[in-house]
Amino acid sequence: MTTITTRTVEYAADGLTMIGHLALPPGADRRPAVLLGPEGMGLSDVERGRADALAELGYAALAFDLHGGRYLGDPEEMLARCLPLLADPDRMRGIGHAALDVLRTQPRTDPGRIAAVGYGTGGAVGLELGRDGVDLRAIGTVNALTTGRPGEAERIRCPVWAGVGSQDPIMPPEQRNAFTAEMQAAGVDWRLTVYGGALHAFHHPPVDHPTVPGVGYHPRHAQRAWRDVVDLLAECLPLAEDRGTS
Template sequence: MTTVTTRTVTYPADGLTMIGHLALPAGADRRPAVLIGPEGPGLNDFQRRRADALAELGYVALAFDINGGRWFTDPQEMLAHTTPLLASPDRMRDIGHAALDVLRAEPRTDPDRIAAIGYGTGGAIALELGRDGVDLRAIGTVNATITGRPGEAARIRCPVWAGVGSEDPIMSPAQREAFAAEMQDADVDWRLVVYGGALHAFHHPPVDQTVLPGVGYHARHAQRAWSDIVGLLAECLPVTE
């Protein structure tokens, strides 16, 4: 296992002071980099460990914040924050660009080789960066088959991978179909993987708090989705020693 260095980074976005988690691989050379967006409740140790795991694979990785350092334990409070955010592509882009600026400013980052992945709200932000025409090498999302403003998907310049649970009531079959149509109409290089029997947030291990109906962990599919994302990065953003 390679030596990983981590540090907390603070930066302004969306009127908040965001608190991100930066993980750096061993060495001093420039490396490809990955943004990691968290689900609606916020950035927690689960996504921080995802950044660490990507750094062990040789990437500079920034798990970015969306809630100003907060982790929402009350689902209704979380929805009160995230629902207006998901309805505002411009706000999502501002949050994404602020994190992207932090990642690009890191001396270890190769600014021409960056991908964005995300879960739920963080995945929607990754997609909005693509729709905003950001030069990314890949976009990977879980539980974020959310369509954008008409025509803007044509600005996506990289492959898009999306994973969703077949039994997810939040990312419904109709929503999945609309997302697929958006990607196809825009001539995006896209893939949609539907994980049989999985609910919303199937990737996230159980937490000691109330969750929304239709949310649940699926250990096998969680590992499969992570393997699919690592495979996407290996294909589109390979680490060269």
């Protein structure tokens, strides 16, 4: 039985040497690809595992780095880096473009068929790529209902799906409303899924370090959110195109 292949990739972004995780399906043909962004703590085995799962489905996947190979388990350190980053669309775009360039130039990637999926800060990066007019087939985010600079959402050229917990104090109803108003005004093909009773980062298995208040794992909704991501990709980045012509 053939298996996926994985490797680390180093690249420069945000003044740092980033260390991403590339996962590739079996074979040698070009594949639709997914750029996968992590929560604010940074790239962990959770996102690496999701990239591997996408490769098992048939996608080329790059889980990108936010912090130069570091995982910021200290909430204060994480917030000290992520809050300024989230307030600076150009920095987020720089991080996203650098990772996207790595993924696009992989021999297994079909550069015309790429989606961005992200969680928390990584999802905000994906949204900023869309607002920058990048040619993506889909953008999917969990816990990342961030709004952009006025008018720039009109550059988003693909469907956007967003998921959020109903009890997420970091992405409260006011933020949901601002995000959906921005998407609607820009004419984006958007969807929002609210997972009842879930907190922030409900998709992320428990961690062995302190977290900020309002964060909690919800196993059932975590599974549902992953299925929603896979369904988004199946709709907007179908693998059947490849299988039908191979």
